[in-house]
Amino acid sequence: MGMKPDEQCRAMVWLKERYQGCPHCGSKGGAMADLIALPILDSTAGDDLSTEIHPSAVVLPVACKKCGFMMLFNAKTLLNPEAKEGA
Numbered sequence: 001m002g003m004k005p006d007e008q009c010r011a012m013v014w015l016k017e018r019y020q021g022c023p024h025c026g027s028k029g030g031a032m033a034d035l036i037a038l039p040i041l042d043s044t045a046g047d048d049l050s051t052e053i054h055p056s057a058v059v060l061p062v063a064c065k066k067c068g069f070m071m072l073f074n075a076k077t078l079l080n081p082e083a084k085e086g087a
């Protein structure tokens with residue numbers, strides 16, 4: 001699942017302003033990957049958490065270039081220009 005060029009640009013700006021570096025090794029180098037949709041499991045549906053999969057949360061992975069540690073950022077927050085800090 002790719003991003004449109006304007007979405008890539010907005011995501012880059014968002015990350016450039018806020019990215020603090022890798023929490024694992026401290027390296028400042030990170031690389032964006034393609035958007036990923038994570039399934040949301042319904043724990044109220046039964047004993048097996050994997051039986052009910054609902055619409056997913058879309059996240060933007062950023063991988064540390066040095067150690068490979070991967071951080072997931074909520075794509076809605078990155079790509080929504082209406083989003084406000086602390087809201």
Ligand SMILES: [Zn+2]
Pocket residue numbers: 022023024025026027064065066067068069
């Ligand atoms: Zn790292």
